[in-house]
Amino acid sequence: MIPTxxxxxxxxxxxPANVQAIATSLRFFIVENVKSARRxxxxxxxxxxxxxxxxxxINKKTEASAxxxxxxxxxxxxxxxxxxxxxCPGVADPGAAVVTLANEKNIHVHPLVxxxxxxxxxxxxxxxxxxxxxxGYLPKDRKDRIRALKHFEAxxxxxxxxxxxxxxxxxxxxxxxxxxNELADTTMIxxxxxxxxxxxxxxxxxxxxxxxxxxxxxxxxxxxxIGKKQ
Amino acid sequence: MIPTxxxxxxxxxxxPANVQAIATSLRFFIVENVKSARRxxxxxxxxxxxxxxxxxxINKKTEASAxxxxxxxxxxxxxxxxxxxxxCPGVADPGAAVVTLANEKNIHVHPLVxxxxxxxxxxxxxxxxxxxxxxGYLPKDRKDRIRALKHFEAxxxxxxxxxxxxxxxxxxxxxxxxxxNELADTTMIxxxxxxxxxxxxxxxxxxxxxxxxxxxxxxxxxxxxIGKKQ
Numbered sequence: 001m002i003p004t005x006x007x008x009x010x011x012x013x014x015x016p017a018n019v020q021a022i023a024t025s026l027r028f029f030i031v032e033n034v035k036s037a038r039r040x041x042x043x044x045x046x047x048x049x050x051x052x053x054x055x056x057x058i059n060k061k062t063e064a065s066a067x068x069x070x071x072x073x074x075x076x077x078x079x080x081x082x083x084x085x086x087x088c089p090g091v092a093d094p095g096a097a098v099v100t101l102a103n104e105k106n107i108h109v110h111p112l113v114x115x116x117x118x119x120x121x122x123x124x125x126x127x128x129x130x131x132x133x134x135x136g137y138l139p140k141d142r143k144d145r146i147r148a149l150k151h152f153e154a155x156x157x158x159x160x161x162x163x164x165x166x167x168x169x170x171x172x173x174x175x176x177x178x179x180x181n182e183l184a185d186t187t188m189i190x191x192x193x194x195x196x197x198x199x200x201x202x203x204x205x206x207x208x209x210x211x212x213x214x215x216x217x218x219x220x221x222x223x224x225x226i227g228k229k230q
Numbered sequence: 231m232i233p234t235x236x237x238x239x240x241x242x243x244x245x246p247a248n249v250q251a252i253a254t255s256l257r258f259f260i261v262e263n264v265k266s267a268r269r270x271x272x273x274x275x276x277x278x279x280x281x282x283x284x285x286x287x288i289n290k291k292t293e294a295s296a297x298x299x300x301x302x303x304x305x306x307x308x309x310x311x312x313x314x315x316x317x318c319p320g321v322a323d324p325g326a327a328v329v330t331l332a333n334e335k336n337i338h339v340h341p342l343v344x345x346x347x348x349x350x351x352x353x354x355x356x357x358x359x360x361x362x363x364x365x366g367y368l369p370k371d372r373k374d375r376i377r378a379l380k381h382f383e384a385x386x387x388x389x390x391x392x393x394x395x396x397x398x399x400x401x402x403x404x405x406x407x408x409x410x411n412e413l414a415d416t417t418m419i420x421x422x423x424x425x426x427x428x429x430x431x432x433x434x435x436x437x438x439x440x441x442x443x444x445x446x447x448x449x450x451x452x453x454x455x456i457g458k459k460q
Binding site: 001010012013014015016017018019088089090091092093094095096097098099100102103109110111113114115116118119120121122123124125126127128129130131132133134135136137195196200202203204205229230 | 231240242243244245246247248249318319320321322323324325326327328329330332333339340341343344345346348349350351352353354355356357358359360361362363364365366367425426430432433434435459460
């Protein structure tokens with residue numbers, strides 16, 4: 001399980017040297033996007049022999065029978081790299097299905113270290129990391145979204161849990177609007193965008209203070225968190 | 231926010247080169263444990279000038295007034311490294327309080343990439359990473375622990391959420407016993423121990439299959455997850 005960059009150009013910022021060495025030693029890959037996988041491998045090793053490699057692309061709809069076929073080289077002793085389009089594979093991408101089938105076939109799974117916008121946001125938020133939830137993408141419908149945000153807020157006040165969530169970048173400003181209009185003045189919100197890449201911003205403020213200091217989040221990869229100050 | 235190893239000896243396995251360069255360029259540190267912080271810095275740079283550095287140790291009981299004092303160099307233009315005893319600072323350690331005070335003083339917080347047993351377990355579990363919760367340490371009392379485990383199980387069946395949790399290493403075998411005795415045969419459990427260090431094991435099996443394949447978890451740093459196969 002090989003993490004990739006979150007969109008940044010400098011691999012040494014986010015991928016440990018020995019993870020890079022493992023990744024570029026492989027010749028079999030199961031990836032979310034072949035183009036970005038190749039670009040990542042060449043960024044780590046300009047001489048990386050892409051033509052000697054086998055790449056299989058998977059998405060949400062890839063059937064188990066196809067994945068069984070893709071993991072066959074592991075049964076013959078080859079290591080296979082699983083890569084997501086960005087960040088850690090298996091966390092919010094089809095890589096998890098590969099892990100499940102590997103487990104069934106008794107193939108050893110080795111998760112490697114790399115960047116996760118969830119973890120980085122948690123580290124930079126000042127909120128509790130003893131109890132936290134990541135809820136993925138918010139509901140598309142505005143009423144449902146507001147309901148979800150209010151649920152996170154109420155749960156944070158009740159339990160102290162940290163709630164992390166995100167949305168597609170083109171809806172970020174709608175999410176921000178809902179957070180600032182619908183939540184209590186004193187509720188603490190962390191907003192992180194462009195993590196590990198140029199223009200990184202991460203800040204925790206109360207709803208009241210965010211109203212006067214809002215970032216421009218339009219089209220930027222952004223993670224939100226509601227939590228309790230530690 | 232500077233991650234450290236999870237106990238492994240090879241820094242290049244888990245810390246990106248540029249994170250190491252940032253860490254060893256600093257001279258002010260706020261750390262959970264001075265001894266292990268110094269050892270980590272020397273592991274990255276054998277010539278690291280420890281005697282030129284200022285280390286402040288913090289724990290759960292450190293008062294805000296002391297932390298204000300520790301972060302003062304940042305107001306004078308110095309960068310300060312925050313390090314946990316192991317893994318990512320600010321996630322389940324007093325580092326979060328430093329972030330909160332830094333935010334209040336308008337000091338920029340920069341979370342850096344490193345190993346997290348939570349994320350690595352999620353990556354290697356084959357469970358959903360779209361919705362997951364980390365609940366920290368389980369309750370000490372056996373009845374409360376079993377209630378928590380059954381709650382995770384029921385929630386996973388109901389929502390598909392992945393539940394990650396841990397316990398102090400000397401109680402690992404009690405947790406395993408409770409998981410295998412109290413949960414349904416078909417419930418899927420991931421157990422990860424010694425992540426990123428010698429003897430790493432990570433495996434996802436049903437309760438029924440775990441009964442015949444249990445690891446020896448005694449005294450090993452271990453993460454547990456209950457989830458739905460993807």
